[in-house]
Amino acid sequence: MKLHILTLTYDGADYIKSLAPSLFKSSLPKDVVWHIRDNGSKDNTEEVIKSLNGHFPIVYHKINHNKDNYAKCHNYLIEKANADIENDWYLFLNNDIVINNPKSIENMTKLIKENVGVIGAKLFYPNKKIQHGGVIFKKEFGGLPCHYKVGSKNSIQLSKNRQFQAVTFAFALVKASCIPNLKNGKLDENYHFCFEDVSSCLDILYLQKKEIWYCGETNITHLESATLKKNGVNKIYQNYNFNRFRNEWKNIVKYDG
Numbered sequence: 001m002k003l004h005i006l007t008l009t010y011d012g013a014d015y016i017k018s019l020a021p022s023l024f025k026s027s028l029p030k031d032v033v034w035h036i037r038d039n040g041s042k043d044n045t046e047e048v049i050k051s052l053n054g055h056f057p058i059v060y061h062k063i064n065h066n067k068d069n070y071a072k073c074h075n076y077l078i079e080k081a082n083a084d085i086e087n088d089w090y091l092f093l094n095n096d097i098v099i100n101n102p103k104s105i106e107n108m109t110k111l112i113k114e115n116v117g118v119i120g121a122k123l124f125y126p127n128k129k130i131q132h133g134g135v136i137f138k139k140e141f142g143g144l145p146c147h148y149k150v151g152s153k154n155s156i157q158l159s160k161n162r163q164f165q166a167v168t169f170a171f172a173l174v175k176a177s178c179i180p181n182l183k184n185g186k187l188d189e190n191y192h193f194c195f196e197d198v199s200s201c202l203d204i205l206y207l208q209k210k211e212i213w214y215c216g217e218t219n220i221t222h223l224e225s226a227t228l229k230k231n232g233v234n235k236i237y238q239n240y241n242f243n244r245f246r247n248e249w250k251n252i253v254k255y256d257g
Contacts, residue, residue, distance in 0.1 A: 001029055001087055001088060002029070002033070002084060002087070002089075003031065003032045003033075004035065004083050004091070004176070005032065005033070005035065005091045005093050006035050006074055006078070006081070006092055007019075007034065007035070007036045007093045007095055008036075008037050008070070008074070008077075008094075008095065009038055009041065010039040010041055011041045012041070012045060012095040013041070013043045013044050013047075015095040015223075016036075016045065016048050016049060016052075016095055017048060018098050019093075019095060019096075019097050019099075020052050022098045023054070024054045024055065025099075025102045026099050026102045026103075026104065026105050026106075027105065027106035028105055028106075032057075033057045033081070034054065034056060034058045034059065035059045035061065035080060036059070036060055036061065037063060037073055037077050038060065038062050039063050039066040039068070040063055040065045040066045046060070046062060059080070061076070061077065061080060069191070069192045069193055069196075070191075070192075070193050071186075071188055072187075074092070074187055074196075075186045075187050075189065078090065078179055083176040084176065086177060089112070089174065089175055089176060090173070090176060090179070091105070091171075091173055091174075092170070092174060094170040094222065096222060096223035096224070097221065097222055097223075098220070098221040100221060101218060101219035101220070103217075104121065104215075104217075104218035104219060104220055105173075107215055107217040107218060108173055108215045108217075109173070111161060111215055112173070115209075116175070116210060116211045117174070117175050117178045117205070117208060117211060118172055118173065118175070118178070118204055118210070118213070119167075119173040119213045119214075119215055120132070120134065120135075120168060120172045120212070120213070120214045121167075121171045121172065121214070121218040122159070122214070122216050122217075122218045122219070122220070123168070123170065123171060123218075123220050123221070124219070125223075125224070126223065128153075128154070129151050129152065129153065130152050130153070130154060131224055132150070132168050132222065133148040133149040133150070133158045133216075134147070135148065135164055135166035135168065135198055135201070136164070136256040137253050137255050137256055138256065143246055143250050143253060143255070144242060144245065144246070145166060145195070145245075147168070148164070159217065161213060161216055161217065163212060163213055163214070164213075164214050165202060165205055165212060165254065165256075166197070166198040166201035166202060167197075167212060168198075169196070169197035170197075170222055171220055171222065174200075178200075178204045178210060181204075181208050183207065187200055191241055191245075192236075192240070192241060194237065194238070194241040195245045198245070199245065199248065199249065202249050202252065
């Protein structure tokens, strides 16, 4: 198994400076490559990335604009990674992440089985409250996804591994073979910085019949949407994303609770 780490960044030099050391200290598979796509940063992102000294290859992809959405950017990296579809895995890794427990990724990989397609992680806000404990769907939210136990304290329940219908791709392992088997043969570029990951999970769960797991044995900090706070284009497409998601999955997704 080879692990292809995929990260997008835009004016995120300081985020990379925090992320990289925590990633380098992590227990990882022997065969790892980190692909970083820089979407036209104006800060010293390029200098920071090229100065990184990990124990695995780091491939820097410099793009001269920040016009592509989340799905299109990741589809670019997936194509460049050229993974072995049958054996490899991707680690979708946001730039605004710090891995506090070096065993986090190792604990996630322990959940890898033939019928598993995605493995998400427990994520914390910097204030130690839960940012992501899995994704649930509530009828009162109109069938839209939301993070389970968001804003709550950590608990024994949240520290258990369990299955969900979806998890966030801010930090997630995805089986390489699941991507070309998505309905579009790739991440859906018709979403704009919202629901690409949840839609992919539902596709992998209900159409590909693979399990979606949440690993509660992780300790990872996520600032959440740090790049989008610099460029709030997702708000422009908010209603479009909501309507598209409902039309695509309202008759398939199961309500929780």
